[in-house]
Amino acid sequence: MYQMEILRQFTMGTGYRKTGFYVRGTGHFIIERQEPDKFADFAEIFWCISGCGLFYDHDQGIPLHPGWIWYYPPNSFHHILPHPYFNYRWLSVDGPDAGNLFRALRFKPGLNWAGSCPEELFAEIMLELHDGSQQSQMRALSTAFKILTLAMTPRGDPRPTAEQARDLIHKNYANPEIDVSTLAELLHVHRITLNRLFQEAYGLPPGKYLNNVRLQEGIRLLTETSEPVKEVAKLCGYASAGYFTKVLHRQTGHTPQAFRSWNKTKG
Known part of the structure; x- marks a missing residue:
């Protein structure tokens, strides 16, 4: 049945x-x-x-x-x-x-x-x-x-569900509404199932993968452009500049402004 x-x-x-x-x-x-x-x-x-x-x-x-x-x-x-x-x-x-x-x-x-x-x-x-x-x-x-x-x-x-989810992340990370629940809904799989399939395929859960993609894009924009921090956060799918600042500081120990200054001295 x-x-x-x-x-x-x-x-x-x-x-x-x-x-x-x-x-x-x-x-x-x-x-x-x-x-x-x-x-x-x-x-x-x-x-x-x-x-x-x-x-x-x-x-x-x-x-x-x-x-x-x-x-x-x-x-x-x-x-x-x-x-x-x-x-x-x-x-x-x-x-x-x-x-x-x-x-x-x-x-x-x-x-x-x-x-x-x-x-x-x-x-x-x-x-x-x-x-x-x-x-x-x-x-x-x-x-x-x-x-x-x-x-x-x-x-x-x-294609495997995990691969489809990864493609959706890379094409839509700038959309702040994209999260694991949205991905699971779009691909019509349970969130737990999506987490398991993604972890098996890529070694980390989709939520962490999405966060990494957003953070790496934020670091790239801070490094290669002079866009205001608010605009960088928006382009990376963060709901606010404050949240982007919090994530960046947790991962690098720097605020966006300090990261830009540090990167210039490093270069």
């Missing part, structure tokens, strides 16, 4: 419309009941991770298994059932040229073989859309391109 936790985790974009297409939203769903039928004027893909989903096309239920994508072009009627459960990531793209984008990438309406789902990229889009700025909306579109091009160049087994 399968045992899956029902999940509905998603983030919607703010609708940055200066391009012919934009990321409307993305999410990670695990369902055991039929999704509400809908008519959608946007493009959307559904990437199966585990379980199976039945997608109806002209009254025929077509199964979507792990490694496969279902593509609904704009102006499609969506009718989806789990069989018996359906664990998947989805990505929707809106705008007047959304359909042209998928045609250019040679997506066929309906079934497309894609290989293992790049869950870390979907997680990145969720973070980028959550920010809400125009720059983040454009970054989300860039990440969506990566997903779509990967879908058209299928790859093999999914």
Whole structure:
């Protein structure tokens, strides 16, 4: 018997419309009941991770298994059932040229073989859309391109969870909302499991790894730039300059100002 936790985790974009297409939203769903039928004027893909989903096309239920994508072009009627459960990531793209984008990438309406789902990229889009700025909306579109091009160049087994977590840390350490709980939620694993897998892979827990990445970037900025301490802290994902100062002093014995002075005399 399968045992899956029902999940509905998603983030919607703010609708940055200066391009012919934009990321409307993305999410990670695990369902055991039929999704509400809908008519959608946007493009959307559904990437199966585990379980199976039945997608109806002209009254025929077509199964979507792990490694496969279902593509609904704009102006499609969506009718989806789990069989018996359906664990998947989805990505929707809106705008007047959304359909042209998928045609250019040679997506066929309906079934497309894609290989293992790049869950870390979907997680990145969720973070980028959550920010809400125009720059983040454009970054989300860039990440969506990566997903779509990967879908058209299928790859093999999914990367280990620890590796995905490490990539998320290096790409998002400047976001103060990133912590171990957020990483575990984005990768849909228990925090304890993530800690164990990361410790086994890299010899230290993910929280300490994240702290090290932030601190090393802070030291680099103090050494190579003249940015104010407040800005350095912000660029490294620290909630405040005071907390950055506390962490730096604990690790080096210096305040940021003293560290800069010491580094100059050392050089």
